[in-house]
Amino acid sequence: MSPRPLRVLVIGGGTGGMCLAHGLRRAGLDVAVHERDHTRSSGLHGYRVGISPNGSRALRACLPPELFDTFVATTAAPYRHLAIYTEQFRELVSISFDDFPHTGDGPEDREYNVSRMTLRQVLFTGMEDVTTFGRRFTHYEQHDDGVTAFFDDGSTDTGDLLVGADGASSRVRRQYLPHATQTETGLVGIGGKTPLTAQTEALLPERSRHGFSMLFDRRGQFGITHVMRMPWDTGHAPREGIGATDHDLVSRWPGLRFDNTSDHVSWALTTSRSLTPADVLDREGAALTALTDELTADWSPCWRALVAGSEPGANVALAIRTSDPLTAWAPSTVTLLGDAAHTMTPGRGAGANTALRDARELRDRLVRVRDGECSLLEAVGDYEEAMRRYSALAVKESLEFMNDKGTARRPVVGPLSVFAQRTGLRLVDRIPAAKRRMAQGMQKVRDSELA
DSSP, X not given: OOXXXXXXXXXXOSHHHHHHHHHHHHTTOEEEEEESSSSTTOSSOOSEEEEOHXXXXXXXXXXXXXXXXXXXXXXXXXXXXXXXXXXTOOEEEEEEGGGSOOSOXXXXXXXXXXXXXXXXXXXXXXXXXXXXXXXXXXXXXXETTEEEEEETTSOEEEESEEEEXXXXXXXXXXXXXXXXXXXXXXXXXXXXXXXXXHHHHHHSOGGGGGEEEEEEXXXXXXXXXXXXXXXXXXXXXXXXXXXXXXXHHHHTOGGGGTOOOXXXXXXXXXXXXXXXXXXXGGOOHHHHHHHHHHHTTTSOHHHHHHHHTSOGGGOEEEEEEEEOOOOOOOOOSEEEOGGGXXXXXXXXXXXXXXXXXXXXXXXXXXXXXXXXXXOHHHHHHHHHHHHHHHHHHHHHHHHHHHHHHOGGGXXXXXXXXXXXXXXXXXXXXXXXXXXXXHHHHHXXXXXXXXX
């Protein structure tokens, strides 16, 4: 009689948790996902996320081949440019995405521009029978033959390994590594999305209409815009002009029934807590629109019109935190993945991609357990050692970017720093080799094969 397969409990059905679940299932392991949201379309998941080569390779490795193809088919139109502007939309530097370094020519070596909601629907596809919604984790208990998870509805589940993939405020981490701390950066992010129409598009400079833009003001505040052009129309029918194979994949993809994404401009403002009211994190909807307008009153009228046209229900304000360095811990039947293990600032766009890399690294090691090549604790320890190493670099570089740009926290040197930054960017814009170096530096933490 063959031994039962390893059973893994995944707490949290986010990007990393669901990628891991797919990978384990494909490897023949028993997996159960417990998600606190009540439905697969609950929560605010409508913002854009950039999937880097690190993330793409993890998805390719863990998802069934046709589902990976569906992921590619449901991504938004690829970006053509990264443009950096003053707060008046005066261009400082622009970089073609052709100048960003590439480590291969396969679909797993590319950057993708995707709605978080769309990615969520892709990752839930085919996993309905192993995912339980409305399950809020409370605590776990470890015992000789595994680990048991407890939930606030009185239910429990037992497995060989429990993976905390429950985000930056992880309850699993709070119990498992109570000494793991996070630091407030002193910055707050306000974000929203505005429907993409002919009028909205006209507000943006030409390079921004098919790309990613950053704006910096003299106080050190910075804004971001992402233009999201989805491969389906407002009625969720695949658009004309996409490939026949993609058209077929999108047409029969079950997740389309649950996806509420349409063409939009995702925007965000990062500013200092010292410039915002004390209740900024409690504000919602139109109150955040009004606050953003107030904070950027001297910005381009086009930016302000873009913000004014946003959907109030999609607005959100978040404190920007970062994980503090943590020494190694002894492996056990509990481990962590993604933001639960390493919260980072959005500076390098590496958070989701590091979570996806975690999923692939842990899946690979649990396959070795399946094959009798190592024990469970050896596999977990090896994963955690690797994860601590590469995530520490991502956390460090993401924080350095925010510190570099978050000059609103330093009012004395801030204006001088901004002047020097603008001068330097204008110089880079004139030197092709400098542009390529800048692109390579920005890509390094997003593509481990560049190291």
